[in-house]
Structure formats: structure tokens, C-alpha cells
Amino acid sequence: MSDRGCPQLLERITARIDAVGAIPFAEFMALALYDPQWGYYNRPQITIGRRGDFTTASTITVDFGELLTDAFVLMWQALGQPTPFTLLEMGAGDGQFAAAVLTYSQQMHPDFFAALDYAIQEQSPTLQQRQRQWLQPWGDRLRWLSPDTVPDPFIGCIFSNELVDAFPVHRLQWQGTQWQELYVTLNAQGQFQDVLHPLKDDQIHQYFATVGIDPQQQHYSDGYRTEVNLQLIPWLKQVSQCLQRGFVLTIDYGYPAHQYYHPARCEGTLQCYYQHRYHDNPYRFVGTQDITAHVDITALERYGEQFGLHPLYITRQSLFLMALGLGNRLMAQQHTNGNLRQALSRHQSLHHLIDPLGLGGFYVVLQSKQASLRLPELDAVGSRLPL
Ligand SMILES: C[S@@+](CC[C@H](N)C(=O)[O-])C[C@H]1O[C@@H](n2cnc3c(N)ncnc32)[C@H](O)[C@@H]1O
Incomplete structure (x- = not known):
């Protein structure tokens, strides 16, 4: 297994991007964790606890x-x-x-x-x-x-x-005076990389209104990143x-919204767990590491x-x-x-x-x-x- 992750899953996600173009990060995370065959939580090797990647x-x-x-x-x-x-x-x-x-x-x-x-x-x-x-x-x-x-x-x-x-999240980046959404594309070497797209999803604007955050009042700096977990809405x-x-x-x-979306938390909360070490690169160990926010x-x-x-x-x-x-x-x-x-x-x-x-x-x-x-x-x- 390479440091990039599970070859079959890499192939599957690559094929998806080849077919439809860049995909929202939430879709990438859903595939990395929950692809029915090769996703992290569906692999035969999945182990939670001291012998796995994280304990609960x-x-x-x-x-x-x-x-x-x-x-x-x-x-x-x-x-x-x-x-x-x-x-x-x-x-x-x-x-x-x-x-x-x-x-x-x-x-x-x-x-x-x-x-x-x-x-x-x-x-x-x-x-x-x-x-x-x-x-x-x-x-x-x-x-x-x-x-x-x-x-x-x-x-x-x-x-x-x-x-x-463990629900897949949307990743956002503040640019100028508005949010852009992080999508996942392929670079010239066929590796996953981020690409920014204008935010299409009105649900995300509604989300911020619901949790009492007005992004225009937050003075975010350019490049500020964060996550929105829309899946918790249908789940609740x-x-x-x-x-x-x-x-x-x-x-x-977690954090209450005013701490979660505080301007100082400029790198967001996305974390990956691999053999009890954590880092913030979701494009390594794809399918063999946990990704959370x-x-x-x-x-x-x-x-x-x-x-x-x-x-x-x-x-x-x-x-x-x-x-x-x-x-x-x-x-x-x-x-x-x-x-x-x-x-x-x-x-x-x-x-x-x-x-x-x-x-x-x-x-x-x-x-x-x-x-x-x-x-x-x-x-x-x-x-x-x-x-
Ligand atoms: C981080 S593990 C926590 C496991 C366990 N609750 C514990 O405390 O050890 C997340 C668990 O949620 C499951 N899971 C993720 N999304 C789910 C969903 N939409 N419905 C049901 N189970 C889900 C995963 O397969 C896994 O069993």
C-alpha cells in the first residue's frame, strides 16, 4: 500500500473526476470513508481502538x-x-x-x-x-x-x-468578500489537489444564518478555511x-459556532488519523486513514x-x-x-x-x-x- 492510499479506491475516485470533472470535497470524503468496497470504514482491516488508527x-x-x-x-x-x-x-x-x-x-x-x-x-x-x-x-x-x-x-x-x-463535510475558503468551495481535482501527475469553485449551495448560506454567524461581519482573512457539516441536518x-x-x-x-467560525481558527478543523498520528492532508493514505471534522x-x-x-x-x-x-x-x-x-x-x-x-x-x-x-x-x- 503506497503512502497515497488504497490503489483500487484511488482508481475509483480518479475515474469519477475524469468522468464529471472536479468533485466537491464532501463527495471525495464520502468516497474515501464510505465507498461500499474500498472506503475506510468498509475495509476488512478497519479497527477502532489501540490497534487501529484512533481510540474512542x-x-x-x-x-x-x-x-x-x-x-x-x-x-x-x-x-x-x-x-x-x-x-x-x-x-x-x-x-x-x-x-x-x-x-x-x-x-x-x-x-x-x-x-x-x-x-x-x-x-x-x-x-x-x-x-x-x-x-x-x-x-x-x-x-x-x-x-x-x-x-x-x-x-x-x-x-x-x-x-x-465522521459525516462528510463541505470545505470553504474565504476569498475577498465571499466564500468559495473547495473541490477536488487531479494535477498533471494524476494526484488529488484542491481547486476553488464559486459557492453554489444556498444551503450553506442558510446554515450560517441558522447558527448565528454573519461571515461578512467576521473579518476573515483571504485563504481562511473552514468546514460545514450539512449532513447533520437530514440526520437530525x-x-x-x-x-x-x-x-x-x-x-x-466540537465547538459552539462562534468558536468554530472564529477568524483565528483560519485552518479549519479537518483532521486525518493514521496509526494514532494525526495530520491535515486528506489526499494521503486515501481509504486507509480516517478523516474527520x-x-x-x-x-x-x-x-x-x-x-x-x-x-x-x-x-x-x-x-x-x-x-x-x-x-x-x-x-x-x-x-x-x-x-x-x-x-x-x-x-x-x-x-x-x-x-x-x-x-x-x-x-x-x-x-x-x-x-x-x-x-x-x-x-x-x-x-x-x-x-
Ligand atoms: C468514529 S466511529 C465511532 C464508533 C463508536 N461509536 C465508538 O464510540 O467507538 C464512527 C462510526 O459511525 C459509523 N457511521 C458513519 N456514518 C454513519 C451513518 N450515516 N449511519 C450509521 N453509522 C454511521 C461508522 O461506520 C462507525 O461505526
């Missing part, structure tokens, strides 16, 4: 899934303990989060477990296969929904961790449509409201997990009599989850539809951050 909270420790199970139980109680309570996980990676939730709720919350209807929506057939293997012990306690259909409305919660940052619409009553819990890294948290809130989702809490992962009892787990660790190496490793993992410069700084967005939930520990720290 779900792959670091079962504590993440266990603490969030306590949140799902609170949601179930707030809804009047319905049976079934559907928990739809979108973008479930290799299934470790689901395994933690099912194991812990079976042991610690049997009533909740009896009511739980765990569903997964996963676009990658390779990862779906991995999930089916990993989650085999739970057999018919789980179901997989087709990624192309909107499920019938249910009562419960829709959960995702690091899903939205679908999420709201399939929720009859309940909650949407979204965890991801930070999430505009204001967009999650504002579009959610447009589609009938009420923002309950917008907070940081560190605060959210502490409110769910992570501190108690750390304290309990101090009295462990067992294997010291294991105890240290778990202690470190718990700290990872709340590290303000890492996972602890991720945003937790809790929205609701015809439902309410109060977490007194979060209320006490005034956790609904001003966006």
Missing part, C-alpha cells in the same frame, strides 16, 4: 458504557418505565459500547434490562459483521436496522458517540422523526429545535460522567485489593474519560422530545454552557 471512549473502558447505562436508566424512569424502551445506537463501531450496556444493565438494572430493546444502525457492513460477532452472547436481545430506512417512531433514546464528526431530522417520545444523546468533539455544537442545538428536539443539557463529557458517578468509581478504586496493574490501568482509563484536554472536553448534547429529565449534579454546576 467506548474502546478505552467499559466504565463509559456503564456510566451511560445509568443515564439510560434515568431516562427510562423519567418516561414512566415503558416496555419496550428502545435504545438506538447509531454508528456502533465494533460493538464494545453495546456490550458494556447490555452486560451492566443485566447485572445491575434487571428491570431496565427486561424492558430494553437495543437497536443498532450501522452503515458499514464490515463493522456490522464485527458487531454481530462481538454481541453474539446477547442473541435476540439486539436488532440491526437498515442504515437506509427511518425506523417507525419509538419511545426511548437515540445515542451516538463520535458519529457526527431523521432522528427526530423516529422518536415518538424520549431523548437524543450525542457525544462528540469537529462538530458545530450550535448546529446540533438549532437544527434540533427546528425538528422538535428540545435542548436539555449541553455540557462537557467530564461533567456529565462525574454527574453520573465517575468520581465514586475513582474513589472505590483506591480500596481495590486485587491486581495492582489492573487497578492502575482502570484508574488511568477513568482519568482519560474526564481529561479536559482529551475526551473530557468532548461535548455531550442531551435533547428531548415530549420528555424531561433533571440531573441535579449538573444543575448545581450550571452545566448548560452558553453557546
